Amino acid sequence: MRILLAEDDEMLGDGLRAGLRQLGFQVDWVRDGVAAERELASGDYMAAVLDLGLPLKDGLDVLQALRERKISTPVLVLTARDAVPDRIRGLDLGADDYVVKPVDLHELGARLRSLVRRSHGQINDTLRCGAVLLEPSARQVSLEGKAVALSTREFDLLHALMLNAGRVMSREHLEQKLYSWGYEVDSNAIEVHIHHLRRKLHPDVIQTVRGIGYTVPRSPDPA
Numbered sequence: 001m002r003i004l005l006a007e008d009d010e011m012l013g014d015g016l017r018a019g020l021r022q023l024g025f026q027v028d029w030v031r032d033g034v035a036a037e038r039e040l041a042s043g044d045y046m047a048a049v050l051d052l053g054l055p056l057k058d059g060l061d062v063l064q065a066l067r068e069r070k071i072s073t074p075v076l077v078l079t080a081r082d083a084v085p086d087r088i089r090g091l092d093l094g095a096d097d098y099v100v101k102p103v104d105l106h107e108l109g110a111r112l113r114s115l116v117r118r119s120h121g122q123i124n125d126t127l128r129c130g131a132v133l134l135e136p137s138a139r140q141v142s143l144e145g146k147a148v149a150l151s152t153r154e155f156d157l158l159h160a161l162m163l164n165a166g167r168v169m170s171r172e173h174l175e176q177k178l179y180s181w182g183y184e185v186d187s188n189a190i191e192v193h194i195h196h197l198r199r200k201l202h203p204d205v206i207q208t209v210r211g212i213g214y215t216v217p218r219s220p221d222p223a
Helices: 010-022 033-040 059-068 084-092 107-117 154-165 171-176 189-200
Strands: 001-008 024-030 048-053 077-079 097-100 126-128 130-134 142-144 146-148 207-209 214-216
Touching: 001 010, 001 033, 001 171, 010 024, 010 077, 010 107, 024 033, 024 142, 033 048, 033 059, 048 107, 059 077, 059 084, 077 084, 077 107, 084 097, 097 107, 130 154, 146 189, 154 171, 171 189, 171 214
Parallel strands: 001 024, 001 048, 048 077, 077 097
Antiparallel strands: 126 130, 130 142, 142 146, 207 214
């Protein structure tokens, strides 16, 4: 799950990036509001963590500009404990949630997963595709009730596809969702991961739409 972190405090930003990576997130880190707005406008991120006191452009101004441009990426705002007016204004401008500094990493991770889940219309934490169950919080996958060991990239790829069940995702789009800055992505990396997923789960779990991309079927709503 690729997210953007916008935080100008070097110590806090470094700690948040490292901690979120340990929780399974792919994190790109920017240190000012202009860079935050530019990166979020790309649409490559599943969520963002936005500090309000950013240099060059205030976090609230960044948030307002994004929502005016109809960019709907979920945004979680970082605020000081006594910054109640900023929290209220941030929520009114389109923030989806907030956390108070100092930040508990596990709470931050849970809130980010919740934002992404809700932004994709998912009610429950567990995602299902036929006999395949995926639990984002535990980063576990099972097939017919039996645990399946996946690599980090395999898990993230399956998660992205299952969040978008019924939609076709191109190789380029999947790469953008999976890889943060600094990674050299082999031209056939997505195809290799999909081959491994099909071998570990079932050949028909991921379907190829020739010339367009990949999809997983949407599971029927429970009766």
